[in-house]
Amino acid sequence: MKGSVLALNCGSSSVRFAVFAEAGQALFRGQVENIAEGLRPALRLDGEAPAALPGGLSGHAAVIAHLLDSVIPTVPDAVGHRVVHGGTRFGAPAVIDGDVRRAIEALAVLAPSHQPHNLAGIDAVARTWPQVPQVACFDTAFHRTVPEVRQEMALPRRLANEGLRRFGFHGLSYESVAARLAGMSGTVPPRSVICHLGNGCSLAALRDGASVYTSMGFTPLDGLVMGRRPGRLDPGAVLWLVGREGGDIAAVDRLLNREAGLLGVSGVSSDMRALLDDPGEDAAFAVAMFVDRLVLEIGAAAAAAGGIDALVFTGGIGENAAPVRAQVVEALGWLSFRLDAYANRRHAPTITRGSPRAHVIATDEERVIAESTRRLA
Numbered sequence: 606m607k608g609s610v611l612a613l614n615c616g617s618s619s620v621r622f623a624v625f626a627e628a629g630q631a632l633f634r635g636q637v638e639n640i641a642e643g644l645r646p647a648l649r650l651d652g653e654a655p656a657a658l659p660g661g662l663s664g665h666a667a668v669i670a671h672l673l674d675s676v677i678p679t680v681p682d683a684v685g686h687r688v689v690h691g692g693t694r695f696g697a698p699a700v701i702d703g704d705v706r707r708a709i710e711a712l713a714v715l716a717p718s719h720q721p722h723n724l725a726g727i728d729a730v731a732r733t734w735p736q737v738p739q740v741a742c743f744d745t746a747f748h749r750t751v752p753e754v755r756q757e758m759a760l761p762r763r764l765a766n767e768g769l770r771r772f773g774f775h776g777l778s779y780e781s782v783a784a785r786l787a788g789m790s791g792t793v794p795p796r797s798v799i800c801h802l803g804n805g806c807s808l809a810a811l812r813d814g815a816s817v818y819t820s821m822g823f824t825p826l827d828g829l830v831m832g833r834r835p836g837r838l839d840p841g842a843v844l845w846l847v848g849r850e851g852g853d854i855a856a857v858d859r860l861l862n863r864e865a866g867l868l869g870v871s872g873v874s875s876d877m878r879a880l881l882d883d884p885g886e887d888a889a890f891a892v893a894m895f896v897d898r899l900v901l902e903i904g905a906a907a908a909a910a911g912g913i914d915a916l917v918f919t920g921g922i923g924e925n926a927a928p929v930r931a932q933v934v935e936a937l938g939w940l941s942f943r944l945d946a947y948a949n950r951r952h953a954p955t956i957t958r959g960s961p962r963a964h965v966i967a968t969d970e971e972r973v974i975a976e977s978t979r980r981l982a
Contacts, residue, residue: 606982608682612971613730615665615687615722617804618644622672623971624681625979633678634971637668648676665722669729684730684739685978687777687970689719689825691743693768698746698977701727701739709741715824716774718862740978747776750815755909758823771827773819775801777970779809782919785966787814789954794915798906800899801968802929803920804832804875808899810906818909820902826861829902830895832875835865837898867891877922877929896929900936913940916963924967930956934963 607627614621621636635650637658646668647655662668686701690712699705706727713720723741730739751773757765778801787793793814800808806829810818820828820836830836843857850856860869868875871891873883880888907913916937917923918930927949934944934957942957949956957963 606683606979609679610975610978610982611677611681611684612974612978613669613684613686613726614970614974615669615719615726617718617722620665620668620672620722620726621971622677623975624677624679625972625975629972629976631972635672635676637672640665640668650676664725666725666729669726670733673729673733680734681737683978683982684734684737685974685982686723686726686730686739686741687744687974688723688741689744689774690716690772691741691745692772693770695741695743696746696749698740698742698981700981701741705741715772717858719825738982740974740981742777742974742977744774744776745772747779748773748809748816748819751817751819755818769823771819771822773807773809773816774821774825775805775807775809776816777973778919778968779811779816781969781973782917782966783811783814785969786915786917786964789964789966790915796907796910796912797915797917798903798910798913799917799919800903800923800933801920802829802899802918802922802926805834806831806836806899806920806922808902808906810910812910818906820906830870830891830898831866832877833863833866833868835861835869867895870894877926881926881928892929896932896936899933903933903937904940907940914961916942916961918963918965919968924952924965927952930963930965 610625612623618641619636619638623631624633626632635648637646637648640646646658646662648658649655658671662671688709692712694708710724727739756770779799782799786797795813797811798808805825807819807821809816826834828836846857866875867880871880871888873888874880880892922929931944931949934942942961942963943959945956945958952965955962955964
């Protein structure tokens with residue numbers, strides 16, 4: 606496809622966007638943060654300071670409509686969207702039509718903090734530019750190569766056939782980082798573990814570039830400690846919480862999706878930057894728990910890949926929180942990682958000495974979305 610492509614990446618409380626030219630260069634990038642109840646959304650364009658959006662804008666739908674009408678400088682020839690959950694149906698990007706949109710909406714129950722916002726972007730584009738083709742790029746698709754024995758749970762297998770299985774997420778980020786890692790190394794490392802650490806956190810083990818293990822599961826709640834989500838829980842703890850709340854599923858859902866994780870443990874913030882600056886004991890404990898769970902999960906991922914040749918940190922925390930990276934790498938001395946403290950403080954591309962290597966690589970999900978959209982549109 607010739608012409609420009611707009612990539613829309615709607616998160617739980619943000620929207621990132623970028624316009625790419627036919628040759629692949631980014632013409633325009635930006636993001637809106639703090640799209641949440643009680644917060645004032647702020648727009649940041651590349652190279653500019655954050656600016657408040659017009660008063661009264663609230664929610665993803667209104668924010669995206671404003672971006673399409675007043676911020677994005679041109680009508681693109683196609684639009685690509687990050688869609689968090691593709692279920693068992695979508696193992697690759699898909700052109701959005703009525704049937705595909707209905708299937709995406711039906712999966713919203715599995716990713717309630719993200720899928721409705723992905724749909725808000727799709728619907729806003731359809732209203733504003735009805736003639737522009739749209740493509741859905743699914744976070745779960747990257748993990749379809751995980752062995753079936755790791756996708757299914759130890760439950761009656763008929764439930765897996767109904768869709769109760771481990772899907773994994775952040776696939777667009779892993780695809781982006783894996784490509785950049787191959788470029789840095791000159792080849793795809795045989796066994797790599799990529800840690801996507803932001804407000805949502807997960808990791809994936811790759812064997813020859815293909816996913817063989819991921820920490821997230823049936824929904825984005827599983828796995829690592831996150832900004833507002835707890836990560837792995839004993840299912841009995843969830844049953845206990847449901848009983849404690851008198852069967853109020855909505856209250857438990859709110860706790861697990863919005864009030865847990867770093868915020869719940871620290872009682873201070875879901876932002877790792879704030880916790881690293883906070884002298885309080887609970888903030889320090891939340892950081893220690895985050896690091897501990899991450900180290901344990903890296904060990905599991907290395908086992909799934911049959912070893913580890915490269916470790917990658919990406920995402921807001923992974924790319925910027927040098928103290929977190931230092932604690933993780935030092936705890937992995939048993940895997941022969943040796944921290945280069947100076948390189949780590951500088952956020953250098955490689956932060957270890959010798960082999961295996963640990964890297965810091967910025968992810969570019971928008972570029973992956975644009976490339977997939979260009980192929981399909």
